Amino acid sequence: MMFKRVAVIGGSGAIASALIQQLSEDSNAKIYVFSQHDILFESKNIEVHKINYLEEKSISNSADLASEDGDLDLVIITNGILHNEKVQPEKSLKDLSISKFNEVFLVNTIIPSLIAKYFLPKLNKSSRSVMSFLSARVGSISDNRLGGWYSYRSSKAALNMIIKNLSIELARLNGEGIVVGLHPGTVESHLSSPFSSNVPKDKLFSPSFAAMKLMEVLSNLDKASTGKVYGWDGKEITP
């Protein structure tokens, strides 16, 4: 699958940066990057813009900007948190709080949905186009053996439902469009760093390895893929 015009949302992240780097090196794609931070990429095919996720107007302007030269072939939405200064993932029921749920659902479910609201209509309708979200295997209900991480798990399960919904709506509007979730593996990043010491070395991926595998998965998608979640190895993750 050829991606000529690409938008990556959440561009300061470890996996996002590696995906942008890889796309820029391996293709002639024009890449529109959006982040709430001031970030820099040294390549003339990359255009970086600031976005305010809490203002719909900013998200809508971003979608207009990214599609001003033509519709998008690939949109990658990478936003997600597991922990920050205020939030630590819940080990058990006693750690649950309203503020934690609010923060994690906002970033992992609500903001990605609002991004879809404005970017989905910008997907190319004349050739195959893809909207992909970085989800997580721990959002799979059937795969949940360890429990814990209540808000992260449930926000990603909810994101997976949003992806399914989007695929149904997109099928009516754009016969060329595909919407998928992706699990990047356990990847070295700010998000994983407090939890990666228990991960065997061969199971802890570098962002560039994860990006390479995710680009392979994205390139191999077809119409039957829409609405589903795939691991870095290309295998479907059951809900």
Ligand SMILES: NC(=O)c1ccc[n+]([C@@H]2O[C@H](COP(=O)([O-])OP(=O)(O)OC[C@H]3O[C@@H](n4cnc5c(N)ncnc54)[C@H](OP(=O)(O)O)[C@@H]3O)[C@@H](O)[C@H]2O)c1
């Ligand atoms: N690392 C892993 O092991 C792993 C495993 C499974 C799934 N994932 C998923 O992969 C994605 C990227 O993770 P990463 O490891 O690259 O993490 P990271 O380096 O911490 O990147 C964080 C991402 O979330 C966005 N973000 C952070 N705070 C935000 C906020 N308050 N509002 C809106 N967006 C916010 C950032 O976008 P800005 O540039 O706009 O700040 C950035 O795209 C996440 O969705 C994560 O759940 C990661």
